[in-house]
Amino acid sequence: LKSNPxxxxxxxxxxxxxxxxxxxRLHSQALAAYQQEDYEAxxxxxxxxxxVCVWDAELRELRAECYIKEGEPSKAISxxxxxxxLKNDNTEAFYKISRIYYQLGDHELSLSEVRExxxxxxxxxxxxxxxxxxxxxxxxxxxxxxxxxxxRYEDAISKYDSVMKTEPExxxxxxxAKERICHCLSKNQQATDAIRVCTEVxxxxxxxxxxxxxxxEAYLLEDLYEE
Numbered sequence: 001l002k003s004n005p006x007x008x009x010x011x012x013x014x015x016x017x018x019x020x021x022x023x024x025r026l027h028s029q030a031l032a033a034y035q036q037e038d039y040e041a042x043x044x045x046x047x048x049x050x051x052v053c054v055w056d057a058e059l060r061e062l063r064a065e066c067y068i069k070e071g072e073p074s075k076a077i078s079x080x081x082x083x084x085x086l087k088n089d090n091t092e093a094f095y096k097i098s099r100i101y102y103q104l105g106d107h108e109l110s111l112s113e114v115r116e117x118x119x120x121x122x123x124x125x126x127x128x129x130x131x132x133x134x135x136x137x138x139x140x141x142x143x144x145x146x147x148x149x150x151x152r153y154e155d156a157i158s159k160y161d162s163v164m165k166t167e168p169e170x171x172x173x174x175x176x177a178k179e180r181i182c183h184c185l186s187k188n189q190q191a192t193d194a195i196r197v198c199t200e201v202x203x204x205x206x207x208x209x210x211x212x213x214x215x216x217e218a219y220l221l222e223d224l225y226e227e
Contacts, residue, residue: 023049030062039066057086061093073100084116091117095127102130105172107138137166137173144180153184160184175204179211186214186221194218 030045046063053059060079067076077097084093094117101110111134117127144159160177167173178201185194198215201208219227 019052023052027059034062034066037069039069042066043070055086057083057090057093060086064096068100073104076100089120091120091124091127094120095124095130098127098130098134102134103170103172105170105176107134107141107173110134111138133167137163140166148180148184148187151187153188156184157181175201179208182211183214186217189221191218191221195222 026045026049030042030049033039033042033045043063043066046059046066050056050059050063060083064076064079064083067073067079077100080093080097080100084090084097087093094113098110098113098117101107101113111131114127114131114134117124118131121127140159140163144156144163147153147156147159160181163177164174178197182194182198182201185191185197195215195218198211198218201211202215205211216227219225
């Protein structure tokens with residue numbers, strides 16, 4: 001404007017400057033809220049900023065961190081995926097997406113995302129460590145499911161026991177493994193064991209349809225028709 005003064009442009013420039021100052025103020029407030037662990041307030045402030053600064057990768061990453069803290073992983077994934085596209089070689093975003101999917105029990109999507117990280121940097125320590133873990137787990141689960149398709153239930157049970165040893169820290173993998181072991185025992189007509197394992201699953205997930213069906217089959221084998 002100093003180089004080329006114009007009334008119309010000056011008005012527009014003043015509006016943009018005012019908006020810019022407002023966004024900087026909101027940004028400072030958002031950072032303060034995040035540091036004070038008031039993640040809900042931080043998200044609300046970041047929503048306002050990102051409505052204008054749509055392409056800001058770092059703000060999306062910050063909002064993703066807030067969503068993780070607030071227990072909203074799917075929203076965090078959405079922001080991190082945007083950040084991965086907006087910033088070149090964003091290995092950190094791919095790593096975080098992979099970690100979230102892994103914690104949610106989606107090992108296949110976790111593997112896919114961690115591979116994207118390693119495509120950008122094959123020496124990325126965190127991604128390589130996660131890749132090895134997810135790949136091992138994925139292979140065991142695929143192998144167990146193949147045994148089930150072939151009717152080799154004892155082998156499948158053994159493989160799902162290995163899954164629980166491979167990942168003892170994330171509870172969903174143990175629950176899923178037990179659900180499949182319950183299925184194998186029921187199919188293998190080991191009724192007493194099937195009822196025990198299916199009941200363990202149903203104590204964790206009372207509405208687990210697969211465990212209910214498999215326990216029902218086991219009860220039939222034991223002539224426990226009311227159950």
